[in-house]
Amino acid sequence: MRGFWLALAAYVIWGCFPLYFNLLKEIPAIEVLSNRVIWSLVATMTIVLVMGRFQSFWQLFQQRAMMPWLILSSLLIGANWLIYIWAVGQGRVLEASLGYYMTPLVSLFLARVLLKEKLHPLQAIAGGIAAIAVAWELYSLGSLPWIPLTLALSFGFYGLVRKHFPVDSLNGLTVETLWLFPLALLWMGWQFVQVDVDLAFGEDLTTSLLLFASGILTAIPLLLFAAAAKRLDLSIVGFIMYINPTLQFLIAVLILQEDYPPQRLVTFGLVWAALLVFMLGLWLGRNQRAAVVSLER
Secondary structure, three states: OHHHHHHHHHHHHHHOHHHHHHOOOOOOHHHHHHHHHHHHHHHHHHHHHHOOOHHHHHHHHOOOOOHHHHHHHHHHHHHHHHHHHHHHHOOOHHHHHHHHHHHHHHHHHHHHHHOOOOOOHHHHHHHHHHHHHHHHHHHHHOOOOHHHHHHHHHHHHHHHHHHHOOOOHHHHHHHHHHHHHHHHHHHHHHHHHOOOOOOOOOOOHHHHHHHHHHHHHHHHHHHHHHHHHHHOOHHHHHHHOOHHHHHHHHHHHHHOOOOOOOHHHHHHHHHHHHHHHHHHHHHHHHHHHHHHHHHHO
């Protein structure tokens, strides 16, 4: 039961991120991202040292074959963070939540196409329904839902890389932010020397604390999730995951009061239907595999 509460806490924190980043909406997204990277590295490195994990972190850093893939995963997660922060600042949280609803369906597509993984027929149907949702968005609104698609694709490919080259969450995020750190520092330095540009960090205490805390808020749910994953079946963790985009959806509609075209409700309805079919297929497929294993014994 403890694992359930840890996972719940992690996804509730992630789901409330729009409220937090909305406080920083007047700051350019790239500056918020740079601060998030810098202070995330400080937070995760501190945790690594306090928990006595530096040796395992250093051993990971010495695995040369792993480094190009961790550089790729760092660029993917950096792009995901940047698009998300920008979307919140532009009042497009609803579209961002749609992206995280679509993420497992994109992962399903990538697993089938790139890894040739076998799917339960219901999971294939779920992927088809999600494709219909994207086609409906294009037909009804005249444009592709690029924010949901880029968020789902960047995180889907990120998950694909991390699946093939598994690294524990804490060390993985520490290395990823370490690779992004020079880019963040270079951008901050370039902005600092511009005569007509003032950095938000250091402008006032409240803003500086919010930017600093973005790193801590990145690390905390990650640690909660890592602890939960050790105690829970992954199918349960995957189901709880939908608390995140659901909270983002509710925050966008009820608190931030975003305007949205009524056609988008059809998109959400199709995606929700796809997710229900997807979860049913996942559950049935798991039961079938368990039955086969029991018969082989």
